[in-house]
Amino acid sequence: MLDAEPITVRSSDRSHSLTTSALVVEALTCRHGGIAVVEQVDLALRPGERAALIGANGAGKSTVLRAILGLHRDCVGRITVDGIEARSTADWRERRRRVAWMPQRQATGRFPLLVRELLASSGCSSAAETAAVRLDISHLVERPLHTLSGGQLQRSFLARAMGSLAAGAGMLLADEPTSALDFNGKAIVTDVLAGIDTTLLVVTHDRVLADRCDRVFEMAGGRLREVGR
Numbered sequence: 376m377l378d379a380e381p382i383t384v385r386s387s388d389r390s391h392s393l394t395t396s397a398l399v400v401e402a403l404t405c406r407h408g409g410i411a412v413v414e415q416v417d418l419a420l421r422p423g424e425r426a427a428l429i430g431a432n433g434a435g436k437s438t439v440l441r442a443i444l445g446l447h448r449d450c451v452g453r454i455t456v457d458g459i460e461a462r463s464t465a466d467w468r469e470r471r472r473r474v475a476w477m478p479q480r481q482a483t484g485r486f487p488l489l490v491r492e493l494l495a496s497s498g499c500s501s502a503a504e505t506a507a508v509r510l511d512i513s514h515l516v517e518r519p520l521h522t523l524s525g526g527q528l529q530r531s532f533l534a535r536a537m538g539s540l541a542a543g544a545g546m547l548l549a550d551e552p553t554s555a556l557d558f559n560g561k562a563i564v565t566d567v568l569a570g571i572d573t574t575l576l577v578v579t580h581d582r583v584l585a586d587r588c589d590r591v592f593e594m595a596g597g598r599l600r601e602v603g604r
Contacts, residue, residue, distance in 0.1 A: 395422035395573045396457050396473060396545030398443070403452035405438050413438050414597040416452070420590075422545070425568075425575040427585035429602075430594035436578040437479060439594070440548045443576075444471055456546065472498075475539035479550035479578070481528045487519040490531050497538025506537035510563060525555030533564060537571070546574040553581045 398420040405413035413435040420426055428436045441447040443454055445467040453460060461470045490512065494503035507513045510530040520528060529552060536547055552568065553561040561581065568575065569587045577584065585591050593602045 394540075394543060394545035397422050397455075398546060398574065398576065399453075399455045399458075400439070400443070401453040403439065403442060403450060403454065405435070405442050405447055405450040407438075407449070412597050413442070413450075413594075416594075416597075416599045418592065418599060420574055420576065423572065423574055424590065425588040426577070426590045426592060427588040428576060428578045428592050428594060428599075429580065429585055434594040435597045436594050437550050439599075440476075440550055440576065440578060443548060444474060444476060473544055473546070475536040475544040475547040477529075477532050477536045477547065477549040477552055479554065481520075481532050487521065489516070490518055490520060490523070491516040493520060493531055493535050494538060497535045498542030499538040501538075502541030503534050503538025506534040506567070507531070509567060510534055526557065526560050529553075529555050530560070530564065533567065537567075540571065540573055544573075546576070547571060549575070549577040549579075551578055551580070553579065553584060 398418070400416060400418040403413055403416040404411055416439060428439065430436055438447055442450045445461055456470060456473055461467045494500055494507060494516070497503045504513070507516065510533060512527055512530045512534065515523065515527060515531070520531065523531065533552060536549070540547060549568065553564050556564060561583070565584045565587060568577065568584065575588070577588065579585055591602050592599055
């Protein structure tokens with residue numbers, strides 16, 4: 376198990392314990408332009424379990440995360456969160472409310488979007504702002520996203536995800552959350568992710584982060600296998 380103490384997120388003046396969700400992926404196959412990039416993937420996470428997804432670039436790791444959120448639609452198989460399968464547009468909207476998302480390629484918005492506005496979009500501004508302090512980006516809240524460095528942008532989106540968890544999401548999907556960070560930034564983000572008391576599925580090339588997860592899965596050629604820690 377992870378060795379960090381769980382985080383308590385605060386909304387207004389009340390403490391909130393984070394929700395935890397179960398994830399089941401069955402026989403997932405995803406295609407890009409007719410080419411199968413994910414083939415017959417099965418994955419099950421219990422509530423509160425943390426898992427790292429490792430493997431070479433192009434192995435299909437990010438596609439699995441996007442499929443869980445309905446962002447990659449050329450898929451067959453079954454994906455449930457807490458036993459619920461998304462079928463309609465409304466179902467997918469609810470799925471994205473229940474699953475917090477930290478993308479690898481963060482969008483900065485068509486119009487100047489401030490960090491403060493990004494945090495507010497989480498559904499729980501106070502928890503996102505608390506996370507921003509821990510992630511050492513609270514001094515950036517009035518900055519437009521497009522003026523941030525890659526590492527600052529990653530930490531801003533993680534703070535937003537923390538707000539989403541406080542607002543009721545029961546799971547966090549994080550795609551390469553430490554890739555643009557220096558040594559100190561990686562340590563901070565790893566500690567935050569290790570301390571989140573909720574279900575986590577993280578795509579990473581960072582062995583330190585993977586080692587702080589309960590389980591480690593490897594993808595190669597679109598296929599998945601558990602490799603332990």
